[in-house]
Amino acid sequence: MTEIKEKLSQKQDKKSKTLTGAQILIQSLLKEGVNQVFGYPGGAVLNIYDELYKCDEMKHFLVRHEQAAVHAAEGFARTTGKPGVAIVTSGPGACNTVTGIANAYYDGYPIIVFTGQVASHLIGNDAFQESDVVGITSSCCKHNYLVNSVEDLPRIIKEAFHIATTGKPGPVVIDLPKDILVAKTEFNYPKKVNITGYNPNCIGHPLQISKALDAIYKAEKPVFMIGGGIIASESYKDFFDLAKTLNIPVVNTLMGIGAFPASDELALGLVGMHGTYPSNMTVANCDLLVAIGCRFSDRVTGNLAKFCKDAAVIHVDIDPCSISKNVKVDIPIVGDAKRVIQDLLKTINPTDLAEKQDKRQQWLAQISEWKKAVVKVAPESDKIAPQVAIEAVYNLTKAKDPIITTEVGQHQMWTALMYKFEQPRRIVTSGGLGTMGFGFPSAVGAQVANPDKLVINIAGDGSIQMNIQELATCVQYNLPVKVFVMNNGYLGMVRQWQEKLFNKNYSETEITGPDYVKLAEAYGATGIRVTKEEEIEPAVKKAMEIDGPVFVDFIVDSFEAVFPWVLAGEPINNVLLGKDD
Amino acid sequence: MRHTLSVLVQNESGVLTKISGLFSGRGFNIESLTVAPTQEDKISRLTIVTNGDEKVIEQISKQLNRLINVIKVLDVTAGQSIDRELILIKIAALKPDDRSEILRIAEIFDADIVDVSSKTYTLEVMGDEIKIKSLIELLRPMGIKEMVRSGKVAILREMQTLSV
Incomplete structure (x- = not known):
């Protein structure tokens, strides 16, 4: 009798595409175009690993520590622009991911971390390998979920990918109690997401765009400061056109490396604590700083009170929190860097542009002088510097x-x-x-x-x-x-x-x-x-x-030091070029 | 300066953790916080009283908005709202003089006496910030044995609403 019942229910399962939570997870990942994941198995995620075993389309890479799984997912995301995925078990597995999640959060790269969790009825009982993943990761991820019912799982995964990859990208954590992975439901992957409280503003306000352009026309000593936002929004080609059209020099943050070709004559390189001499001097002496897709970290600004204090600041960023958090901004533009740059390009008026070209030539000549500064390498042994x-x-x-x-x-x-x-x-x-x-x-x-x-x-x-x-x-x-x-x-x-x-x-x-x-x-x-x-x-x-x-x-030599170097708390034009400075 | 923020959130587990975590993690103050469901099933409303200069309040609003579960944030400080707080306050009432004084104060403040014993009175008072504050100051000399405040709730005036 039971056999017949089982067969009957299996038949029904096939008909209505009833899947377990673990199967839904794998199928949803495939729907999102994911076929490579990093992870480490354990008791709470055995069901997921059993499905991985059966699924030829999904390749899993077994790391040797859960932190590495998350870093690997970020390496995947940073080099492809697509979200990276990590799967780990509950308790220690989940706790080990925290550094990786925080890293992706700070630098703004999309990753999805699936953590195992003890069965729903054991949550809060100090069960074996239990940890409060949502509590632990709340302050270091863009969003997190504890899945309460298998019916919610497809929606949550869909939302997670949406949240991770839109706005300022970042990590999303999904905590999966063991019973959710076993429970069954009909699988329909949602086509759309609808999150009431989440709607990043991508289009910069047209009035702010024209204000920004006016400021750019009038500036005699302008400079662009670009960060990871140019890369995240894939706007490097548009930005290249913008910088070249306006003929404005470009400095970059650490996250902005590669967003503008380093060999270009307008490229001044890294800015900040170990920024190049021309970059730091240009920012310190500019009359207009146009910052795009960066967040004015203390490693960039040095002494905040003295940072660009006589310059006007335009700041383009998708994250409203970045604006006027550290540096007071004169013309804020909340929006996606790509959209804003394209709108700036469309609005440029060539006649206005020509207005200050004489002054600009002086500025560029000054920058060329700064470019001549040389960092001194002085190995103190016969080892390689x-x-x-x-x-x-x-x-x-x-x-x-x-x-x-x-x-x-x-x-x-x-x-x-x-x-x-x-x-x-x-x-x-x-x-x-x-x-x-x-x-x-x-x-x-x-x-x-x-x-x-x-x-x-x-x-x-x-x-x-x-x-x-x-x-x-x-x-x-x-x-x-x-x-x-x-x-x-x-x-x-x-x-x-x-x-x-x-x-x-x-x-x-x-x-x-x-x-x-x-x-x-x-x-x-x-x-x-x-x-x-x-x-x-x-x-x-x-x-x-x-x-x-x-x-x-x-x-290599033990006692070489990195120069240029601006000591913490100093303004960024106090650049040390060698040990004797 | 003190500000009152009204915050609409999705009524999901962990939302309050995220909000309180945001305040502690970023060094913002919470003076009081109340939370309860709204007329809509899945939406709760928080009223947060906080303090800071303009820049800090702007960051608090922005950071709250950045949380995925937060639907709307509105600073309701600027006189466009009505706010109320409930207080339950237990006062030592041993001397006959004190007992009658407490009753007089209760009458003036339109307070309900919700509990009485041979040694105490417990008052329930509702009102705005100034009323609650002056009540506490008047009762303090008699000896406040216990005090529970609900924290402030606020609603916008006239046709204005904070809704999804």
Whole structure:
């Protein structure tokens, strides 16, 4: 009798497309165009993993730590523009994702994180591997959901993808109690979303646009400051036209690297604490700052009270919260960078544009003078200077148009300064949160998303040890990520501050590590060591030739410091160019 | 300066956590907060009394609006609204003089005496901020044993409404 009943219910299931929560999850992801996910299984998500096992269209990459799954998803998102997806179990699995979620939130990249949860009836009972995921992640994600009923699941997934990818993109977390994954319902993936409280304003107000253009016409010393918003809105081509038409120099934030080609004569490079001399001087002396898709982080502004205090500020951003949060804005434009830039381009009047061209020539001439400032490299040993190594890596790899990921610290800033990025989505680096250990797992995600591209993780010997376990992931899936470790035996950035501000008390910044060559070999990858300058070229070339993950251990000078350098709390024109400054 | 914000939210679990988390996480103050459902099933209304300069209040409104579950935020401080608060206050009433004084104050403030014992009176009073404040000050000398305030609720005047 029961058998007949079961068969009958199975028949009905087929007819009305009744699926379990776990099946709905996989089917919804496929509907969203996702077929690669990063994750780590566990008790609460066994049902999802069972469906993954049966689903050939969905490829899962097993990382070695849940934090890495989220960073990999972000690496995927940053290099493709499409949302990255991570799946982890409840409790510790979910807790381990927090740094990754916060990182994506700060830098504004779309990821969806599915966390397992104990069964609904156990929530709140301190059950095994229970954690309050919604509570823990609320302050570091764009939105989160605890799924209360399987009927809600398709709508929630649809909303999550919408929220993650629109407005200022960001991470969305979906917490899935175990019983929801087993419960069945009819599966209909919604075609539209309707979220009453969420409707990002994309079109800049026409009055503000014309006000902005008037200010631009009248300015004698204007400058553009661009951030990750140009990349998120895919408006780099439009922005290039705008900057060239107006003939206004461009500085970029760390997130804005690649949004404007670094080789262009108008490009001045990074601005802020380790910004280039011309960038910082241009911003400090401008009479009009046109900021697009950036949020005036303290690393960009330096001393806020002295930042652009005599200049007018135009700020274009999709997130109203960014506007006048740190820097007082004269002409705010809330909108999608792409739409606003296109509207600016449409509204430009060539006759008005010609008005101030003489004054502009003086301004550009002044900037050319600033461009002549030279940073002093003074290695204190006969070891390779790390800047030299990174510049060599750039010269040897640029022809391949690689994707570069970085960790956080000196090597990151040198990469930002030395590597000339001509294209967007080629650098993956942690800006807002400054997460050491981000670079390697994000390289995993970047390589998965771009199997034919050269993906390089430029790392320090401190940062790489924070997620070094991902070498196993690279080996398991033969992801040919090249890791270039700038090994100086110190937590170099902190050491640099201690040298300058704490009387060379190198408190806990001297750090040891494994033999990276042996370590790489132990994992089944290739290791190469570089100790002399002449070894750089053959090592980098060899690394690129090997079809598999490679660690290159660059033994570099311990006491080099990143310059230009603006000390915290100083105005950004107080630029130090070397240790003697 | 003190501001009263009316906030419409989707009545879902975790909304209040997100709002209170936003205030603590960003260093904003909450003086009082009330929350209850509106005439519409799935929508709740919060009244938040907070303080800060113009820039801070602007950020609070923007940050609240940024939360997905928040539908609308309106600053109802500027005299366009009526606000009320309920207070339950238990006063020591041992001496006959105090007992009659409390009754006189209760009459003036149009308060209900909701509980009485040989040693206490408990008053229920509703009113705007000034009324509640002066009541508390008048009763303080007798000895306030316990005080519970509902926090402020506010509604817009005339034809204006805050709705979806």
